[in-house]
Amino acid sequence: MKITRLSDLADAALCRRLVVKVGSSLLVGKDGVRRAWLEGLVAEIAAARAGGQEVIVVSSGAIALGAAKLGLDKGGRGSLADAQAAAAVGQIALSGLWAELLSAHGVTAAQLLLTLEDLEDRRRYLNATATLTRLLDAGAVPVINENDSVATQEIRFGDNDRLAARVAQAAQANAVLLLSDVDGLFDRNPAEPGAMLLPEVRGVTAEVHAMATGGSSSGMGSGGMTSKLQAAEIAERAGIALAIASGLYDAPIARASAEGIGTLFLPRRKDAGRKAWLGGRLRLKGALVIDAGAARALAKGSSLLAAGVIRVEGEFQRGDAVAIRSEAGETLAHGLAEYDALECARLMGHNSAEHAALLGYAPRSAVVHRDQMVVL
Template identity: 65%
Template sequence: MLLFPPAACPRLIVKIGSALLVAPDGSVRRAWLEGIAADIAARAQAGQQVAVVSSGAIALGARRLGLPKGGRASLEDAQAAAATGQIALSQVWAEVLGAEGLTAAQMLVTLDDLEDRRRYLNASATLDRLLGLGVVPILNENDSVATEEIRFGDNDRLAARVAQAAGAAGVILLSDIDGLYDRNPALLGAVHIARVERIDAGIEAMADRGSASGMGSGGMVSKIAAARIANAAGAHLAIASGRIDRPLSAEARHTLFVAEKSAPARKAWLAGGITARGTIHVDAGAATALAAGKSLLAAGATRVEGDFARGDLIVIAAPDGRPLARGLSEYPSDDAARIAGTRSDEHAALLGYTPRSTLVHRSHMALL
């Protein structure tokens, strides 16, 4: 059966890694890319709207500029390579899609574009309009201006956030591997995992941090992180091999991460947030209350980490350090630390002002 058929998935996000699009010598694998364009055209003809998150700009630019280590020797090299390679990348996409009668559009985004709520909504509206017009958006991180502190770092998580912004039901991560294995697939006896109903510590332990090609920035760890984001937004995510011709029409082995019931849009955005400003650790009682849909009270907090302001996105962590939820803090970090572990009737004296009722209100929180 076709992965994410149009009838069941009106909108689909496809992520393509650098090693699939760019050959080791830095040239575009054009024949393979033409097959992808044909697959997208077939899906579009069947009524599916497709957006592509395409890596490859740095690898293409590095070849043209003669930069060492694929353009990743330094941040400055990566930025220069991205600026040069993005022109070539957008041109080849326009050509191969144009040959299939499709129009391509380029969208370059930074982490802040999808982490800031207002900018996220603007990006979402642009995606919605382009897809509604039958255009194929080609997205990439704007590596020419991104820095280590304000970047996704891999296009796997970017694809998941784009799926959320576009309201897509499915995400396909085309990679140099055909899915998740219970250990490094190079090891004897490695077993392929076809379906993941829930991402837990056992699934995360299976991830191998390497990128087989050495060309990209993601590995299995980033793909599982992407699956968490996509699933939180109600989108299923598949990891599939792109090492075959026409991978979007082939019935090949893959790993499917199954989404739970879709969260409301704002909570899905919170759950998918990447740039949390701090962490509030809680005790077992508070962890149980959060799971039951309660707000986080100061009495259940045990420790505060980070430097954050009121309204910043923070992580709420269990006693063992495992992330339980993400939410918007009702207090700056200094004040949150002052009242952590105390009763509500003590807060006014500790803070010197009339306190708020919660550290993080359930309306501004998303469980992970």
């Protein structure tokens, strides 16, 4: 059984494990924490748990809370130093708030702070998976946020939408619900006359991306519609449904599921664990540009051979994740390189029989083996 409509998000038989992402503008208003609204959301989460669902929360708001306490302008986002300081202060308040409100329903909250590197490195990703599984088995509600106090530009997600999708992947969740300041994806800017809400999307295409606008309307968060579509792409490859719905109303989960107001992105396929991790990676060390013949071979399930490589981009080592692109610039696959960038450059365009002479040692069978690759 699969999730096919928004109402399925409230069905424990179809959605045993749900990730709920809460945006900054929903948690923090001009006068501080929107406590009454959050109490209602927590009541919904507690009711879902009582109904047999496991819930993971990805919560924004630490920077906004910390900035208010420290008196920082621009919501604490004026500089990286401001954001890190605000997060350090705000994270205590944020985790305490969730713990207090969940405890009122007899539910234990657990805090996890993650960076991009925690979920891009395979071993740390598996550690996060084990921790989430154990917490859920113990009856806790994990409350997750990006570790903004230490995350620099190189190791940060930059938004909690994509973090939520990666957490769902790691936790083997059935669905993600992104609560935001919009009802869902519209066919054009929702401020334009005649804009229509799309109730369902089957596959995030270039046309779907063209409908997105970049920024958050509140100016408080870091993720706009573009980041939500990127989150949907991560989820759909892992067999996870993702919904975008407005959190501006009371009982937002019920509004999305019972009234069907939002956009549901249906999963396209369910890759095996390692390939789902590869396909959902957000940071790649380089790229291999390939010719049309190699592209056709990849589509049929073949490994990538050096003869089909026409350009090498970036600096990477053996075992690093790289993109495999067409001559037109389309990303066809992600994979783990069997050679470093310099060796790939030396081998590209050459047949396998020439490799030993070019390298001076017995070569591996492929530049990227099909077992270490996911075609997108």
